[in-house]
Amino acid sequence: MQPGARPAATGTSTGVTVSIARDPALVRTVRLVAAAVARRTTRDEDFVEEIRLAVGEACALLVGPEAASLDTVGPVEVRMRLEDRLRVDVRAEGQVSVSDAPTGDIDGVEPWGLLRGLIEDFTITRDSVGTRLSMSWPLP
Amino acid sequence: MDLSLETRQENGHTIIEVGGEIDVYTAPRLRDKITELVGNGEYHLVIDMEKVEFLDSTGLGVLVGGLKKVRAHDGSMRLICNQERLLKIFRITGLAKVFAIHGSQADALAER
Numbered sequence: 001m002q003p004g005a006r007p008a009a010t011g012t013s014t015g016v017t018v019s020i021a022r023d024p025a026l027v028r029t030v031r032l033v034a035a036a037v038a039r040r041t042t043r044d045e046d047f048v049e050e051i052r053l054a055v056g057e058a059c060a061l062l063v064g065p066e067a068a069s070l071d072t073v074g075p076v077e078v079r080m081r082l083e084d085r086l087r088v089d090v091r092a093e094g095q096v097s098v099s100d101a102p103t104g105d106i107d108g109v110e111p112w113g114l115l116r117g118l119i120e121d122f123t124i125t126r127d128s129v130g131t132r133l134s135m136s137w138p139l140p
Numbered sequence: 141m142d143l144s145l146e147t148r149q150e151n152g153h154t155i156i157e158v159g160g161e162i163d164v165y166t167a168p169r170l171r172d173k174i175t176e177l178v179g180n181g182e183y184h185l186v187i188d189m190e191k192v193e194f195l196d197s198t199g200l201g202v203l204v205g206g207l208k209k210v211r212a213h214d215g216s217m218r219l220i221c222n223q224e225r226l227l228k229i230f231r232i233t234g235l236a237k238v239f240a241i242h243g244s245q246a247d248a249l250a251e252r
Contacts, residue, residue, distance in 0.1 A: 024164040064164040117232035
């Protein structure tokens, strides 16, 4: 881990925000936090596993090979909120392609295919400063 | 848990027993191991994923890349996986139809 690159977790009035340096080694830390947030719901371990996978996948896409086109070394921020639904936003500076290229850097697996297939409510938003992946799941 | 890789030979196949998490950080190590084996002329691989605790699309990409490598030498790559949470990932991405996925090492080695 680089100096000053420690994961920073901030409690908010409605959830947890974690900011990591764009380092693949730190994605596991975010997965652990995501699983902990998911366990605060009353849903089962399959749900916790789905949140762990989805948040880890979203972070991987913003720090891994697919993010090579991002023209910044800024952090990836993950915000998780337990509201009417479990809402997760994963945000990074820079622009990533929002469509699946036929020949990605990950040897033929559609980069967004797993998230699109896994999550009913999943959107990718790009604006002038960055890319945001938004996901949500219903709560009982 | 970090990634663990153990290899051994059996019935003309090279079995790679993978443990831990295959993700954006660790997947390159699995890719390097497959590349090393193929470079040594080992073209019939069995990837045992029974002890894998996490798999993301980076890991899937490494498996697809490995399949392409062995097929270029008329080889094969079989997967061993019984875990529903991993099988779901293969189904969602359409890769359940691409890989030969077996329930045990005996089944994987028995197939001709």
